[in-house]
Amino acid sequence: MDIDWAALGSVFGVGLVTTVALVSLFTLGLVGLSKQERAAQQGGSAVLARTGAYACFALCAAAIVYGIYLIVA
Numbered sequence: 001m002d003i004d005w006a007a008l009g010s011v012f013g014v015g016l017v018t019t020v021a022l023v024s025l026f027t028l029g030l031v032g033l034s035k036q037e038r039a040a041q042q043g044g045s046a047v048l049a050r051t052g053a054y055a056c057f058a059l060c061a062a063a064i065v066y067g068i069y070l071i072v073a
Contacts, residue, residue: 030053
């Protein structure tokens with residue numbers, strides 16, 4: 001049995017980068033929602049924060065769906 005270490009390292013690197021990117025996007029979405037709530041408490045409107053948060057969550061969902069598509073196809 002021969003292990004292709006270069007391919008294993010490549011898969012590990014892509015997985016690590018993808019995981020960090022998705023967690024960062026989700027965190028940005030949560031931060032956007034918390035800023036929207038804070039603005040609502042102060043009587044303002046934070047449409048940009050809410051829109052950005054929803055965009056981050058949509059990108060996370062799209063990445064997950066694409067990953068499932070790659071696994072199934």
